[in-house]
Amino acid sequence: MIGCFKLRIMDIVLATRNKKKIEEIKRITEGMAISIFTLDDFPGCPEVEEDEDTFEANAIKKAAAVARYTGKPALADDSGLEVYALNGAPGILSSRYAGERAGDRENIEKLLYETSSIADERRGARFVCCIALASPDGSVKTFSGYVEGRIGTAPRGFNGFGYDPIFYSEGHSRTFAEMSDEEKDAISHRGRALRAIQQYLRGISEGKIDF
Numbered sequence: 001m002i003g004c005f006k007l008r009i010m011d012i013v014l015a016t017r018n019k020k021k022i023e024e025i026k027r028i029t030e031g032m033a034i035s036i037f038t039l040d041d042f043p044g045c046p047e048v049e050e051d052e053d054t055f056e057a058n059a060i061k062k063a064a065a066v067a068r069y070t071g072k073p074a075l076a077d078d079s080g081l082e083v084y085a086l087n088g089a090p091g092i093l094s095s096r097y098a099g100e101r102a103g104d105r106e107n108i109e110k111l112l113y114e115t116s117s118i119a120d121e122r123r124g125a126r127f128v129c130c131i132a133l134a135s136p137d138g139s140v141k142t143f144s145g146y147v148e149g150r151i152g153t154a155p156r157g158f159n160g161f162g163y164d165p166i167f168y169s170e171g172h173s174r175t176f177a178e179m180s181d182e183e184k185d186a187i188s189h190r191g192r193a194l195r196a197i198q199q200y201l202r203g204i205s206e207g208k209i210d211f
């Protein structure tokens with residue numbers, strides 16, 4: 001049939017152990033021509049140490065290791081919050097800001113403490129998300145997304161995860177944790193990085209780009 005083509009569905013393993021990230025990635029990629037696997041489908045997959053200096057290098061390291069182990073293309077997300085008045089902290093240490101075993105609540109408490117003397121006009125921050133897509137043969141592509149905003153002085157809202165209860169994106173008076181999933185996805189760093197990847201994946205699934 002003229003003008004009609006069949007989309008090739010591509011298998012992708014999500015190289016993350018963060019259940020909330022998995023939820024968001026599945027939600028945002030719904031409708032794309034991909035079939036998602038998680039590390040639960042590959043229980044023997046070794047832990048990857050995140051010891052690189054940048055979001056991009058950590059994302060590449062995670063995606064490449066999982067693609068190599070599983071023999072399937074792998075997608076890793078390395079993300080975090082950068083507070084300008086703290087020279088970019090917590091940054092790549094976002095998930096363990098208050099210590100290796102710290103949870104979201106402890107990380108938020110530490111950040112609120114560290115920013116307690118910072119005036120409103122200096123509470124600027126951004127979320128960063130770097131996504132790496134690696135193939136089992138070793139090739140890797142990266143895609144980034146950012147959302148600018150500011151840090152609040154007390155947690156508000158119960159949706160999302162991580163620092164969502166204290167992050168106000170620019171022009172909004174509700175935190176990410178007070179927004180619906182759809183509202184957050186439309187403006188979030190992760191939503192932006194995944195929409196950047198969408199075009200690329202479409203090219204692969206239509207056979208126009210080799211991966």
Ligand code: ITT
Pocket residue numbers: 015016017018021050077078079080081094095107127160161162163164176188190
């Ligand atoms: P994986 O490495 O297994 O993917 P992780 O939670 O360790 O899981 P990261 O090293 O990328 O992932 O750390 C991301 C941290 O940044 C996350 O734990 C949150 O504290 C924060 N973060 C990232 N995206 C966020 C979002 O959309 N909302 C709130 N906090 C976020």
